[in-house]
Amino acid sequence: MKSSFLGHGKVILIGEHSVVYGYDALALPITSLHIKTTVEPSEKMWMDTAHYQGPFFMAPDEYDGLKYVVKTMLKKAASQAALKITYTGEIPIERGLGSSATVALATTRAMNDYFHLNLTETEIINITNHAEMINHGKASGLDAATVNSDCLIFFNQKDGPKPLRSKLQATLLIMDTGDLGSTKKAVTQVHKLLNESPTAQSNLEQLGRLADETKTAWLNKDAATVGLAFNRAQEILHSFNLSTGKIDQLQKIALANEALGFKLSGSGLGGIVIALCRNEDDALKIAHKCQNIVAHSWIEEI
Template sequence: MQQRPAELSVLIPPNSAKELSKSHRARSVGIGRAHAKAILLGEHAVVYGAPALALPIPQLTATASAGWSPHSPDGPRDMSLTMTGSASRPMVTQASESLRRLTAEFRATTGVSDRLHLDMIIDCAIPPGRGLGSSAACARAVVLALADLFDRQVSRTTVFDLVQTAENVTHGRASGVDAMAVGAAAPLLFRAGETQELPVGCEGLFIIADSGVEGRTKDAVSLLREGFLRHPGSQESFVRKASQLTDEARHLLAAGRPEEFGSRLTDYHALLRTAGLSIDRIDMLVEAALAAGGLGAKMTGGGMGGCIIALTRSWQASEVTRKLHEAGAVQTWVLPLRGLADDAS
């Protein structure tokens, strides 16, 4: 049973400076933050070398607090984890394993030799299993909290590598898109491990709708891989089509052609649905967004549940949102394109 915040033990620094590494003095508490993300196009294909487009979702955040525990380590474990927000018990168990691995890697990478027990508290407003980067955001927040706690300067590359350590435990083979996007200030083009800011020349709104069904990324990845093995040539066809749609979409987004950009979103959803990666609830939300006047809509993330993302003109957003809730969306969020364009400039 999770502790309520009021029941958490007070975080205190070690009693003796001798317990700290000689070259650094640690703070009593370190804080780190990250945010959610959404994939516009490129899911799954990005693992096979195709490009992907990703958006930051700044209103959904994860904050980590790292401090010293007054208790001794319990056997080989040297970190305690408490998660607040909507995390389920299985998610906390899974996160505990990946973040413990991340913490050990952080110590090794940054030369922290102290073996003092740590208390890690994560407050995550990003719903898990929805393709919004919850696990990557928590991991990034933890890396930054540890860097703050131990007074270490960590490069962008080091942060990425450490987040990937946790993501590979959580999801298996992680593409790296989430690890990059949860720290981005602007939309990104991700290709072959490299990123660049994505120009946005359109006006309108992205609406993200939560189906209420937890996605199963590992199952979706396995399903797609098995399909590729059963049907020779299908992997090349899938990656080629995904790359074409993604490349076209990024140019249309930059050129200010929202209707054509929206059609690429819908076409990409059809590609994922044909591969068996969607579910009825997701398809219903996509159809509801389009029927209400949306310019395009698709699932976002690993699939088998999770969220959809729809593009709409600003004056149609209320109707699209209403229809999404009528079709079963449990919550929605809005990202204005103008704001994204300003951030990217």
């Protein structure tokens, strides 16, 4: 007997960090980036990933969220079964592409199917979100909602996810800096800054408002205004010391080559960046000029 689930990644368009404090955010599922989780019987509890192969509960600390998921699901199944859980796919870790939420959700769903638990959607998302809290110290629920969606998500903690199926009619260039980010470090850094600086608090409020402005512009198919919102959001995220020299370099190249807007996506301190472009040709031109600086790039029609 074997159960598998294919989970996809995401990018935060706008509202990272402010969403943790109750403001709105917009995030986009990236279905072309995925991780497959397979659960099957084994002689001992075993994890098999690109980075770790060994006893499941002896995996490094970065897998603590997954350990929680597996323990929780075994308890719900009232089972002491030994399992081999295999993760295969192409979402780079610690880049802001939702890898931790993707594998937590996929593991929950695969084990739900394996043990025929028939958990509700709410139960599945709650387990995923708790794993994210373990992974990152503080999680808004945005990542779990987006990797569980097939369309754009407008999100806040109070109201939860709301799907937006409207298209902007533009092109998004996603570039992986190749540098590992640390969500836990970034969240802690921003929290400390907010406690020390009234200016940072004002900037956080503005970041929240920019998400609302982006939603309105998106529904009006006003890509130019979305681009301006991206640029202002990047200024704020830079003021939180979340940018890097490489991110700043990529920003200069993108904006010098007709990008409508540019910003980091996710926690920052590395990870991915996004450039909003009018069309695929502009995106390809920017990607070509950045190819020696970035590890990977993807283009999504939005």
